[in-house]
Amino acid sequence: MQFPNHQKLDIQKLSTVFNNTSTSYKFYWFYSLLKAIEQNKSTIEMKDLFIQMVVNVWYPNHYFKINFGVQDKLGKLANEALEIEELNLQIDTKATVLTQKLSDFIDKNPKHSFSKNLLKISDYVPFRFIRPWFVNEVKGMKDGKLNRIIKALATVGTFHESLYYFDNDRLVFNEDWFNYLQKHLKIMQDFCLWNLLKYLQKRNPNVPNIAAKLFPPSSKDRSLTAQHKFWKNIIKYQNQSIQCIYSNQIIKDYALDHFIPWSFVTHNQLWNLIPIPQSVNSKKSNNLPKLDLYFEPFADLQYQAFHIGLQLNMTKKLEDYLDIFNTDLHQIQQLSKKDFRTKLRQQIEPLSQIAANMGFTQHWIYQP
Numbered sequence: 001m002q003f004p005n006h007q008k009l010d011i012q013k014l015s016t017v018f019n020n021t022s023t024s025y026k027f028y029w030f031y032s033l034l035k036a037i038e039q040n041k042s043t044i045e046m047k048d049l050f051i052q053m054v055v056n057v058w059y060p061n062h063y064f065k066i067n068f069g070v071q072d073k074l075g076k077l078a079n080e081a082l083e084i085e086e087l088n089l090q091i092d093t094k095a096t097v098l099t100q101k102l103s104d105f106i107d108k109n110p111k112h113s114f115s116k117n118l119l120k121i122s123d124y125v126p127f128r129f130i131r132p133w134f135v136n137e138v139k140g141m142k143d144g145k146l147n148r149i150i151k152a153l154a155t156v157g158t159f160h161e162s163l164y165y166f167d168n169d170r171l172v173f174n175e176d177w178f179n180y181l182q183k184h185l186k187i188m189q190d191f192c193l194w195n196l197l198k199y200l201q202k203r204n205p206n207v208p209n210i211a212a213k214l215f216p217p218s219s220k221d222r223s224l225t226a227q228h229k230f231w232k233n234i235i236k237y238q239n240q241s242i243q244c245i246y247s248n249q250i251i252k253d254y255a256l257d258h259f260i261p262w263s264f265v266t267h268n269q270l271w272n273l274i275p276i277p278q279s280v281n282s283k284k285s286n287n288l289p290k291l292d293l294y295f296e297p298f299a300d301l302q303y304q305a306f307h308i309g310l311q312l313n314m315t316k317k318l319e320d321y322l323d324i325f326n327t328d329l330h331q332i333q334q335l336s337k338k339d340f341r342t343k344l345r346q347q348i349e350p351l352s353q354i355a356a357n358m359g360f361t362q363h364w365i366y367q368p
Helices: 010-014 025-038 046-065 076-084 095-108 115-121 131-138 142-152 175-183 185-203 225-238 278-283 289-311 318-325 329-333 337-358
Strands: 041-044 164-167 170-173 252-256 273-277
Touching: 010 131, 025 046, 025 185, 041 046, 046 076, 046 095, 046 115, 046 170, 076 115, 095 115, 115 175, 131 142, 142 273, 170 175, 175 185, 185 337, 225 252, 225 273, 225 289, 252 278, 273 278, 273 289, 289 337, 318 329
Parallel strands: none
Antiparallel strands: 041 170, 164 170, 252 273
């Protein structure tokens, strides 16, 4: 990525900060630095940056179950925080609440394993991130000495140029770098997230739409207005009751269920949606249904909805099926129910297995 030039700063140094990266720390460290700059904080406690890193991995780790790599500890820190009863955190705890709770907990419990493990991040990433500013000074140096030397070179009051300087447990931004990053904040955020995305894609090669899983979903992402309208027309045209495929209840007031959880597929395409009672939908949550029990009735309901959609001339909406069947609507229409079911299973089954491999609960069965 080409950065805007600056008369005084060596911009090339910034472009190499993600070279030779084996964990996600540098990406989330830089994103936390940019968050501080966005808030116009030229000086910040390192503890607050470490907390921000955990906050930023919260949704990708807990909700979307992204794999950060074997050596990476950020996801493990998020898991540890979720298990602390005193914090009473949830998967969907808001970032502002999460930040405050983690900060208060660390202040009150400095000897807790979570507090200690979080602060261990300070042993590495704050120093290694600015290594490009001291390439000549640390050239040929043994790895065990790097952090101590870089800290000495970048301590407040030294004459070396650096992105930031260490002042005990605080970071103080270089004024010129602070102004540069603030002026080009959007470019810097894109640079960080693009490199993070490449890192995560290598470690999650079969996971769809990772770009949509870096942050909490928006209400627009989860909106099902158009899909509800589709199913309302299907049910009205059929003029008879539909049974829930999980509970066998007659559906009256319904929710739309993502057969493969939304938190895995991150889309609302019709081939993955069916109406079920709200109470059943709440129980299913983001679990993977037992395919041996539920796939056949799911596929039969999909087959029925597709053909009614054609009769109602809802071809635009039915384009969702093109991606999963990899053919045109006419060819899908010609499929027998058995062939429709077979082709749909060929897509659903591997998605279900990949999601299970990521940690989504498999073989869910409805219990009244």
